[in-house]
Amino acid sequence: MKKVIVYGTATCPYCIKAKKFLEESGVEYEEMDVSSDQSAADEAVKKSGQMGVPVVDVEGEIIVGFDRDAIERAVSS
Amino acid sequence: MSENIHDIVVVGAGPAGITASVYGARKRMSLKVVTVDVGGQTVWSGDIENYTGYRFISGLEFVGKFEEHIKQYSIDVREQEPVTLIEKKGALVRTVTEKGEYNSRTVIVASGKKPRELNVPGEKEFRNKGVAYCSTCEGPFFSGKDVAVVGGGNSALEAALQLAGIARKVYVLNITGSITGDEIIREKLEKKTAVSIMNNTEVVGIKGEKFVSALDIKSGEKHETLHVNGVFVEIGLVPNTSFKSPLALNGLGEIKVNSRNETNVPGIFAAGDVTDVPEKQIIIAAGEGAKAALSAYNYIARSEDWD
Numbered sequence: 001m002k003k004v005i006v007y008g009t010a011t012c013p014y015c016i017k018a019k020k021f022l023e024e025s026g027v028e029y030e031e032m033d034v035s036s037d038q039s040a041a042d043e044a045v046k047k048s049g050q051m052g053v054p055v056v057d058v059e060g061e062i063i064v065g066f067d068r069d070a071i072e073r074a075v076s077s
Numbered sequence: 078m079s080e081n082i083h084d085i086v087v088v089g090a091g092p093a094g095i096t097a098s099v100y101g102a103r104k105r106m107s108l109k110v111v112t113v114d115v116g117g118q119t120v121w122s123g124d125i126e127n128y129t130g131y132r133f134i135s136g137l138e139f140v141g142k143f144e145e146h147i148k149q150y151s152i153d154v155r156e157q158e159p160v161t162l163i164e165k166k167g168a169l170v171r172t173v174t175e176k177g178e179y180n181s182r183t184v185i186v187a188s189g190k191k192p193r194e195l196n197v198p199g200e201k202e203f204r205n206k207g208v209a210y211c212s213t214c215e216g217p218f219f220s221g222k223d224v225a226v227v228g229g230g231n232s233a234l235e236a237a238l239q240l241a242g243i244a245r246k247v248y249v250l251n252i253t254g255s256i257t258g259d260e261i262i263r264e265k266l267e268k269k270t271a272v273s274i275m276n277n278t279e280v281v282g283i284k285g286e287k288f289v290s291a292l293d294i295k296s297g298e299k300h301e302t303l304h305v306n307g308v309f310v311e312i313g314l315v316p317n318t319s320f321k322s323p324l325a326l327n328g329l330g331e332i333k334v335n336s337r338n339e340t341n342v343p344g345i346f347a348a349g350d351v352t353d354v355p356e357k358q359i360i361i362a363a364g365e366g367a368k369a370a371l372s373a374y375n376y377i378a379r380s381e382d383w384d
Contacts, residue, residue, distance in 0.1 A: 009213070010332040011139045011216065013116075013121060023326075035217035038220055041218050041220065049206075051205050051209070053215070064205075
């Protein structure tokens with residue numbers, strides 16, 4: 001199974017949607033809270049080159065925002 | 078009759094679009110929903126305490142209930158599919174999106190509203206690179222940094238209050254002579270030493286290299302540079318009516334509808350925040366969506382000669 005990291009906050013609606021989608025698809029992921037962990041925030045900016053969340057990292061493939069199709073493609077490819 | 082002609086194409090899946098779809102499905106209409114997202118502005122509503130039957134529910138949970146409800150019917154909901162054109166083609170209506178096109182007997186436009194943009198140089202370039210429209214989402218990236226909030230209403234003040242707990246310094250840049258938000262929020266804000274309110278101040282440009290580093294601001298005749306790493310734009314909403322169409326709009330860009338949700342074009346109906354209906358509320362948008370679906374149903378039933 002691919003290594004998936006979700007950078008987000010506990011309250012951002014599309015972070016919650018992204019995590020729910022991964023759970024429903026049976027994909028395990030690591031959660032990084034950018035609001036409580038400054039190094040996680042820096043990492044998300046460095047990886048994605050921007051400051052929006054969620055940022056989903058599927059083994060190096062970076063998806064910005066909750067893009068259901070892109071996440072699906074990345075985890076299943 | 079061609080199989081791919083739908084009874085109703087619903088544009089948008091916020092409270093108005095979803096309710097229209099549920100009502101349409103219950104009238105056994107063939108439906109297609111094309112939308113950017115499901116939930117619309119409701120997703121961003123913190124807590125909802127004024128939708129009858131729910132004493133308290135979060136915006137996201139509420140949208141979850143919508144999704145559950147729409148899944149009961151086999152409605153084809155196409156997400157991430159913005160509409161570019163709606164036009165009349167004979168008796169039918171043609172809807173063109175970024176991904177395809179659909180022909181239907183009726184269309185219900187329920188595309189809602191989105192945050193208003195500043196329309197200044199640098200805004201598009203630095204979107205998500207310091208320019209933000211959601212303090213809950215992007216606020217955490219500005220821990221210990223200096224930021225500006227543009228606006229003077231409740232949403233701007235709430236954003237400033239939230240950012241005051243994260244950023245080092247928060248400038249509230251308000252174009253008018255005084256801020257207009259509710260007294261209760263203004264009082265809370267005045268107690269925050271990190272916040273400074275600058276009235277009669279306009280943002281004229283956003284600058285930086287990879288990320289935002291400064292704003293060009295104007296106060297009367299005086300031009301200044303304000304060094305900030307983030308700018309949160311909270312200057313109200315605009316209707317999503319940028320697609321091409323023959324629809325009549327009011328001065329705010331909202332679609333004009335009558336009490337039956339009919340627009341100026343027969344067969345095209347509209348509902349919710351995108352229309353000129355007075356008061357923008359979730360419960361009102363939902364009610365308007367129901368009305369629009371019933372009007373569309375009656376319109377289809379009245380015009381017998383579809384073949």
